[in-house]
Amino acid sequence: MARSRDAQRVAVLALLGGAVVYASSEARARVARLPEFRIRHGAVGASAPPPGLSPAVLEDVRRLPLPREANAYDRRLIPFAAALLRELEWVADVRRVELVHPASLRFSLTPRRPLGRVVEGGRQCVLTDDGALISARYAADPERLPEVTGLPSPARPLARQRALAAAIDVLEDVAGLRARVLAVDLGALEGDPRRSAIRLRLEGDVDVAWGRPDTDERPHLPGESKRAALEEFLEQGPPLSSVATVSLRWDETVYVLRTPDARRGIDEHQLRGIR
Known part of the structure; x- marks a missing residue:
């Protein structure tokens, strides 16, 4: 009899726990849909370009194609944003991406450093410190390299x-x-x-x-x-x-x-x- 009551208590606790989790997830989903928690397109950016790089890098960051309904509660956004950043040709490495409430996406990355310029086939590009050749528009002043x-x-x-x-x-x-x-x-x-x-x-x-x-x-x-x-x-x-x-x-x-x-x-x- 005691075992039966214990089993019933466990079942009730499990149901209560499931209800709390469900309510919590529903509340989180409702909050995430509020406009103040959405990460707006064009709102991701930096205050100044890294040394040696031009404002074109800031434009790249502002134009990151984030999902239309991106919000600061969706952790799937972290690997998605990291992959987008790694595709930028002036980025050497993405060190960290994190969601910051209420509606921010913060990241830390290692930019490539322009060292010299290369002209091949009528196109000018920039040689960086890790051996990459990137578009000259990303250098602050390619003609001085x-x-x-x-x-x-x-x-x-x-x-x-x-x-x-x-x-x-x-x-x-x-x-x-x-x-x-x-x-x-x-x-x-x-x-x-x-x-x-x-x-x-x-x-x-x-x-x-x-x-x-x-x-x-x-x-x-x-x-x-x-x-x-x-x-x-x-x-x-x-x-x-x-x-x-x-x-x-x-x-x-x-x-x-x-x-x-x-x-x-x-x-x-x-x-x-x-x-």
């Missing part, structure tokens, strides 16, 4: 991947001098080992033999040492207007000055362009 030239074609994916890794390595090395570095040329990366694998072009059309990148397994000077040597040359060396080439491939920095005739020819050419 060093141009990366001499990349192998996409038909040679392994060579292209090695070249992109080398370009990133050098661009990170010269990050503090990026305003003075106009271009990074990779055309000789797989060529004659007696030639400089990578060359830089500085302001004033100065050619710099950088040598091998740190991604190369063959002997070479570390990129950090070459950057320090270049910084010293720019601070203590002759004016760049008088310099033709600089080599950083050895322990001692070697440079060649322009001849007076060459300087005069350049000046005359510039004057003709101004006139």
Whole structure:
């Protein structure tokens, strides 16, 4: 008899529990349908673009195609929004997405950093710190980024991947001098080992033999040492207007000055362009 009463109590408690859960879910569903708990389209965004990126990234976030009835109680929205964010070409990683009551969607992500620009097939794109090539419209000022030239074609994916890794390595090395570095040329990366694998072009059309990148397994000077040597040359060396080439491939920095005739020819050419 006692067992029967205990079983009845358990059954009653189960029914009450089920009723409470049902009532709670119904109440939650009614609240979620209220306008003040809905996440409005276009209301998702950030106050400012990440460093180096343009306002175009904010427009991408505002245009996320969230479900029409999205609300801050529907946890299915978390993986859905995370997938949408990962599809944005300027996003490297989505770290966290969370719902914040009453009607907010908060997320934290890792954006890609523009390092250089690449022009291929008449289209300009931006090389980022993780090796991606994204639309130039996402860079804050793509024209101020060093141009990366001499990349192998996409038909040679392994060579292209090695070249992109080398370009990133050098661009990170010269990050503090990026305003003075106009271009990074990779055309000789797989060529004659007696030639400089990578060359830089500085302001004033100065050619710099950088040598091998740190991604190369063959002997070479570390990129950090070459950057320090270049910084010293720019601070203590002759004016760049008088310099033709600089080599950083050895322990001692070697440079060649322009001849007076060459300087005069350049000046005359510039004057003709101004006139």
